[in-house]
């Protein structure tokens with residue numbers, strides 16, 4: 287039986303309708319949730335992600351402010367801009383689009399964002415809070431993935447979750463989020479020996495690598511849930527995930543598509559976190 291397709295696009299639409307109501311309530315209380323996005327350089331993919339984020343904000347009534355800087359700015363200039371936004375009481379969320387040009391240390395930048403405005407959930411304090419189960423901003427992509435899996439009404443506790451990829455923005459935190467939900471978590475990465483032997487043990491397989499069609503039916507257990515985080519632009523201009531969709535859909539029980547899978551949920555959770563930030567800053 288072919289897998290059911292989990293539409294991040296549809297789930298995102300439902301969740302955003304609910305978030306729009308929350309924005310309305312905040313506005314009635316005199317609070318206009320505001321996100322400030324910083325884009326350094328003119329990388330086309332980053333520009334298009336930032337545009338998508340701004341459009342999503344607009345659609346549900348969040349104010350978004352875009353600050354763009356040339357690729358050759360120095361780190362101290364960027365840190366000053368962030369410090370200014372930290373002080374600005376009309377700004378609730380700050381997002382610095384990654385990756386940054388090589389003269390700028392990403393960790394310095396992330397550590398400069400006030401933790402209460404860190405709607406990406408990348409600040410080490412917020413990561414620590416996530417790992418110790420405290421209230422915080424959950425990183426948007428991992429949070430979106432958890433939301434998608436929870437929408438399937440499956441019991442995560444005790445399931446074997448295999449994460450392929452260990453980046454700070456997706457792989458590492460998504461494993462931690464599923465651990466919090468009592469899954470048994472295994473991480474794989476570029477040094478993993480015999481990837482297929484491990485991924486084929488997964489009840490829930492999460493792939494965040496950035497290599498088109500890395501995962502085939504050979505890597506997947508019959509009936510597994512497969513979450514494809516990869517967004518790869520092919521030479522023909524089409525987007526493609528890290529999972530060979532047509533092949534894997536024949537063995538999986540559920541599978542997320544690319545596009546319209548994890549991507550729209552990432553943006554939705556950014557909206558969610560910005561509203562949370564606005565609410566908490568006015569408590």
Ligand SMILES: NC(=O)C1=CN([C@@H]2O[C@H](COP(=O)(O)OP(=O)(O)OC[C@H]3O[C@@H](n4cnc5c(N)ncnc54)[C@H](OP(=O)(O)O)[C@@H]3O)[C@@H](O)[C@H]2O)C=CC1
Pocket residue numbers: 427450451452453454455456457474475476477478481494495496497500515516517518548549550552
């Ligand atoms: N849909 C969404 O919302 C988002 C999508 N993305 C997409 O997800 C993908 C991953 O992004 P990101 O985590 O930032 O990427 P990174 O490049 O930071 O990390 C990639 C990870 O994959 C591992 N890896 C590389 N090659 C292999 C291999 N052959 N087998 C197993 N593991 C391998 C690397 O291992 P090692 O650590 O050993 O180098 C690394 O941990 C990209 O396509 C990106 O565009 C990213 C963010 C959000």
Ligand SMILES: Nc1nc(=O)c2c([nH]1)NC[C@@H]1CN(c3ccc(C(=O)N[C@@H](CCC(=O)O)C(=O)O)cc3)C=[N+]21
Pocket residue numbers: 334335338381382383384385406426427517525544545546547548549550552553
């Ligand atoms: N500080 C920071 N925060 C991020 O959250 C962040 C980042 N930097 N840097 C880059 C990655 C990537 N990322 C995506 C978000 C949405 C889609 C998305 O919506 N994709 C659409 C397709 C978009 C298209 O057509 O290009 C989809 O999958 O349907 C993809 C990727 C967030 N990231």
